[in-house]
Amino acid sequence: MFNGCNKLTSLDISNFDTSKTTNMNSMFKDCFILTSLNLSSFNTNLNTNMNEMFKGCSKIISLNLSSFNTLQVTTMGHLFEGCNSLESLDISTFNTNSNNYMNDMFSGCAKLKSLDLSHFDTSNVLNMASLFKGCVDLENLNINSFDTQKVQSMENMFCECSSITTLNLSHFDTSSVNSLAFMFKDCKLLEFLDIKNFDTYNCASMGYMFSGCNELGSLDLSNFKTELVKYMDRMFNECNKLISLNLNSEMTLFSQLMIQKNPEADDISMRTGCTAGVMSIDETNKKLYFANAGDSRVVLCKNGVAEAQSEDHKPEMESEKTRIYKAEGWISDGRVKGNINLTRGFGDLEYKQNKNLKPEEQMITAI
Numbered sequence: 001m002f003n004g005c006n007k008l009t010s011l012d013i014s015n016f017d018t019s020k021t022t023n024m025n026s027m028f029k030d031c032f033i034l035t036s037l038n039l040s041s042f043n044t045n046l047n048t049n050m051n052e053m054f055k056g057c058s059k060i061i062s063l064n065l066s067s068f069n070t071l072q073v074t075t076m077g078h079l080f081e082g083c084n085s086l087e088s089l090d091i092s093t094f095n096t097n098s099n100n101y102m103n104d105m106f107s108g109c110a111k112l113k114s115l116d117l118s119h120f121d122t123s124n125v126l127n128m129a130s131l132f133k134g135c136v137d138l139e140n141l142n143i144n145s146f147d148t149q150k151v152q153s154m155e156n157m158f159c160e161c162s163s164i165t166t167l168n169l170s171h172f173d174t175s176s177v178n179s180l181a182f183m184f185k186d187c188k189l190l191e192f193l194d195i196k197n198f199d200t201y202n203c204a205s206m207g208y209m210f211s212g213c214n215e216l217g218s219l220d221l222s223n224f225k226t227e228l229v230k231y232m233d234r235m236f237n238e239c240n241k242l243i244s245l246n247l248n249s250e251m252t253l254f255s256q257l258m259i260q261k262n263p264e265a266d267d268i269s270m271r272t273g274c275t276a277g278v279m280s281i282d283e284t285n286k287k288l289y290f291a292n293a294g295d296s297r298v299v300l301c302k303n304g305v306a307e308a309q310s311e312d313h314k315p316e317m318e319s320e321k322t323r324i325y326k327a328e329g330w331i332s333d334g335r336v337k338g339n340i341n342l343t344r345g346f347g348d349l350e351y352k353q354n355k356n357l358k359p360e361e362q363m364i365t366a367i
Contacts, residue, residue: 006032019043030056037063044068051101052078061111062088070094077101077127084110084134096120103127103153103332107134113163114140123147129179129332130156139163149173153330155181155205155338162188165215170194174203179338181205181231186212196220204230205339211237218244230271273347273364277310293366294345313344320344327354329363336363 002008003026011034018024024044028034029052037060050070054063055078063086070076076096080086081104089112096102102122106112107130115138122128128148132138133156141164148154154174158167159182167190174180180200184190185208193216200206206226210216211234219242226232236242275294282289290298292310300307313320315331320343324336329351332338340348344365351364360367 001027002031003027003029004031005034006030008034010035011037014038014041016041017043018047020046022046023049024053025049026052026055028054028057032056033059035059035061039063039065040067042067044070044073046072048072048074048098050079051075052081054080054083056082057086058082058084061085064088064090066090066093068093070096070099072098074098075101076105078104078107080105080109081107084108087111087113089115092116092119094120096122096125098124100124101127101330102131103129103330104131104133106132109138110134110136113137116140116142118142118145120145121147122151124150126150127153127330127332128157129153129330129338130159132157132161133159133333136160136162139165141167144171146172148177150176152176153179153332153338154183155179156185156333157183158187159183159185160187161190162186165189166192168192168194170197172198175199176202178202179205180209181207181338182211183209184213185209187216188212188214191215191217193219196223198223199225200229201225202228204228206235207231207233208237209235210239210242211235213239213242215241217241218246220246222246270350271348273345273349275342275345276366294342313342315341315343317343323361323365324363327357327361327363340364 002011008031024047028037034057050073060083076099080089086109102125106115112135128151132141138161154177158164164187180203184193190213206229210219216239275296277292277296277298279298280289290309292298293313295312295314297308297312298310300309315321315324315334315336321331324331324343329337335341336343336351340351346366348364352359352362354362359365
């Protein structure tokens with residue numbers, strides 16, 4: 001509704017009747033210089049979508065949403081992403097029983113020092129990727145009630161939470177999680193981390209998981225199973241004070257790097273690909289035809305001036321988003337499933353495995 005009103009400094013919506021509104025997606029997105037919002041009169045009883053509602057409201061310092069009824073809301077992804085001046089946030093009455101998506105919900109809320117989410121019911125949440133990413137001032141975080149049994153992605157979840165010193169995640173159920181990549185990256189002051197109960201049997205990616213945890217002295221990974229893990233690059237990179245690492249005898253964390261246990265999973269065609277830019281010359285009709293897949297670019301130089309003849313295929317494009325979500329994928333940090341930052345190309349077959357979809361309907365396609 002007000003998406004992209006980037007010159008708006010104040011907004012009086014006290015007389016808005018929103019009693020029949022079911023979708024508030026991107027409502028105030030990218031209102032970059034908006035400094036305050038009074039939403040106490042908002043009726044959100046029928047609202048089901050709060051995705052990106054305040055994303056990019058980078059000047060707002062305080063938000064009181066205690067009057068919000070969120071019982072029907074199924075997605076809160078990117079809700080406060082980029083609210084990097086936000087210091088006070090009242091979501092004490094939020095009901096998250098129906099919520100499926102919390103990815104990037106607080107991402108980039110750099111000034112928040114404390115978050116009490118102990119009242120959150122997360123039993124239906126599927127995606128927590130980048131949930132607290134970039135909350136660099138966050139010191140106190142209460143997520144003791146989190147039920148994560150259905151969560152499929154936790155990548156980047158606490159990435160760059162550089163002020164947190166202790167995290168007890170022993171209650172986390174990670175049995176459905178397929179990616180833990182970057183989960184604790186650059187948690188520079190983290191001294192204590194309890195993840196000893198993590199079930200990683202279905203996890204495929206652990207790259208950069210603890211990278212930059214400079215103060216972490218010990219880790220108990222004795223329950224980790226890594227048979228299906230494809231990516232472990234820089235997993236403990238710059239863990240300078242790590243002196244105790246508990247790996248049980250059955251864990252294949254390092255042996256997997258040396259032995260190919262699953263040829264199909266490690267097939268290079270599954271995890272590599274390329275983009276393309278092509279030109280066809282029609283000499284008869286004196287025409288040039290250009291095409292591209294992915295972020296390969298075609299440029300025509302005419303009279304010394306370069307003119308773009310192609311458009312990058314990126315996850316943020318609406319047409320690409322629609323296809324990705326229909327293919328049961330998701331987008332985190334501008335990347336498909338948090339990994340690949342383009343949406344069309346050759347190869348990358350792991351994104352083209354849905355047998356119920358046509359080639360052009362897959363998450364990544366060359367068509």
